[in-house]
Amino acid sequence: MKAAARRAAAAPQLGTPLAVPVRASVRHLAPYVAPEEGREGKLRLDFNENTVGCSPAVLRALRRMTSEQLAIYPEYEAATRRIARHFGVRPTELLFSNGVDDALRLIMDTFVESGNTVLIPEPTFSMYRFFAEIAGARVESVPYEGSVRFPMEGILRALALEPRVLCLANPNNPTGTLLDRAALRRILDAAPRTLVLVDEAYFEFSGVTALPWIRQRANLVVSRTLSKAAGLAALRLGVLFAREDIADALRRACTPYPVSNAALVAAEAALADRGFLRRYVREVLASREHLARGLEKLGVRVFPSSANFLLADFGPGGSELVRRLARRGILLRDRAGEFGRDGFVRITAGTRVQTRRLLRAIEEER
Numbered sequence: 001m002k003a004a005a006r007r008a009a010a011a012p013q014l015g016t017p018l019a020v021p022v023r024a025s026v027r028h029l030a031p032y033v034a035p036e037e038g039r040e041g042k043l044r045l046d047f048n049e050n051t052v053g054c055s056p057a058v059l060r061a062l063r064r065m066t067s068e069q070l071a072i073y074p075e076y077e078a079a080t081r082r083i084a085r086h087f088g089v090r091p092t093e094l095l096f097s098n099g100v101d102d103a104l105r106l107i108m109d110t111f112v113e114s115g116n117t118v119l120i121p122e123p124t125f126s127m128y129r130f131f132a133e134i135a136g137a138r139v140e141s142v143p144y145e146g147s148v149r150f151p152m153e154g155i156l157r158a159l160a161l162e163p164r165v166l167c168l169a170n171p172n173n174p175t176g177t178l179l180d181r182a183a184l185r186r187i188l189d190a191a192p193r194t195l196v197l198v199d200e201a202y203f204e205f206s207g208v209t210a211l212p213w214i215r216q217r218a219n220l221v222v223s224r225t226l227s228k229a230a231g232l233a234a235l236r237l238g239v240l241f242a243r244e245d246i247a248d249a250l251r252r253a254c255t256p257y258p259v260s261n262a263a264l265v266a267a268e269a270a271l272a273d274r275g276f277l278r279r280y281v282r283e284v285l286a287s288r289e290h291l292a293r294g295l296e297k298l299g300v301r302v303f304p305s306s307a308n309f310l311l312a313d314f315g316p317g318g319s320e321l322v323r324r325l326a327r328r329g330i331l332l333r334d335r336a337g338e339f340g341r342d343g344f345v346r347i348t349a350g351t352r353v354q355t356r357r358l359l360r361a362i363e364e365e366r
């Protein structure tokens with residue numbers, strides 16, 4: 001059975017009252033539709049993961065783990081110190097989370113009261129809205145201009161009303177758009193009473209970061225993940241950075257053991273293998289350009305991207321193409337729903353060999 005169908009079958013109808021009432025914000029939530037399972041072995045260009053797997057150094061480090069290390073609750077101090085050094089911050093300015101997903105929940109739990117406003121541009125990473133709604137926030141959404149241009153003026157206007165939190169993915173998913181440092185500064189300056197999350201899940205591919213500013217900014221949280229370039233999506237490791245007072249507040253609302261020992265062992269090994277990361281990022285950037293040019297040659301509109309994926313507009317028939325490619329074992333992400341019409345597809349850039357395989361398949365199926 002498909003994942004979504006399985007969930008629907010397992011979940012009681014929320015329309016019919018349970019013996020114990022469900023929180024109103026959850027009752028009205030549009031549930032997240034999990035990806036199809038059985039993606040292993042396919043060409044996975046649908047979730048912006050690393051498409052070749054993590055550094056071999058990660059597997060070696062995991063194999064060296066002892067049963068005692070698995071038996072004891074995680075201890076974070078030494079790993080925090082080393083990982084903080086890697087990122088050039090103090091250990092007190094950093095927190096781990098079970099993926100950035102869970103960091104979002106933590107941010108809402110810490111800063112958002114029911115009825116507060118959470119501001120987001122849309123389309124963007126769907127989990128911002130999801131966790132804001134669970135927290136009972138009012139989500140104010142400013143649409144991207146022409147679907148793909150960041151709505152700077154609209155965001156600045158909305159900030160004047162002092163929303164509690166603003167979530168920005170930089171680069172943004174699914175548009176691939178990037179705010180440069182000047183634009184980020186403008187937003188932070190306009191948000192003295194708003195916590196601004198700059199989610200740098202794709203930082204390795206864009207090179208633009210707000211991380212050096214955390215110490216001067218009383219309203220900034222930066223997030224990174226090991227799920228994308230580093231290839232550790234299965235282990236779930238997010239890292240949050242903020243000024244000490246903000247980090248302290250977040251720590252109060254955090255579970256005592258948010259991440260596993262295995263995730264930390266893997267993360268340290270992944271971060272230490274800078275050569276692997278550098279080579280993978282270089283390959284993906286070359287592949288992304290190859291993909292853009294190849295699609296343009298096929299008459300497909302592509303949007304400039306600073307991440308490891310591209311947004312493409314195939315026009316009518318885009319959704320059908322995604323289905324046909326899936327039957328051939330090539331997975332892309334149909335974004336028609338988000339943009340309100342058929343055609344928009346998000347495509348992860350893997351290696352150049354993978355991109356060539358994709359382009360050949362598109363040519364044959366269109």
Ligand SMILES: Cc1ncc(COP(=O)(O)O)c(C=O)c1O
Nearest residue numbers: 099100101125169173201225227
């Ligand atoms: C912008 C953005 N942030 C966060 C995530 C999720 O990160 P994690 O795997 O660390 O939960 C994604 C995944 O697609 C993303 O696109």
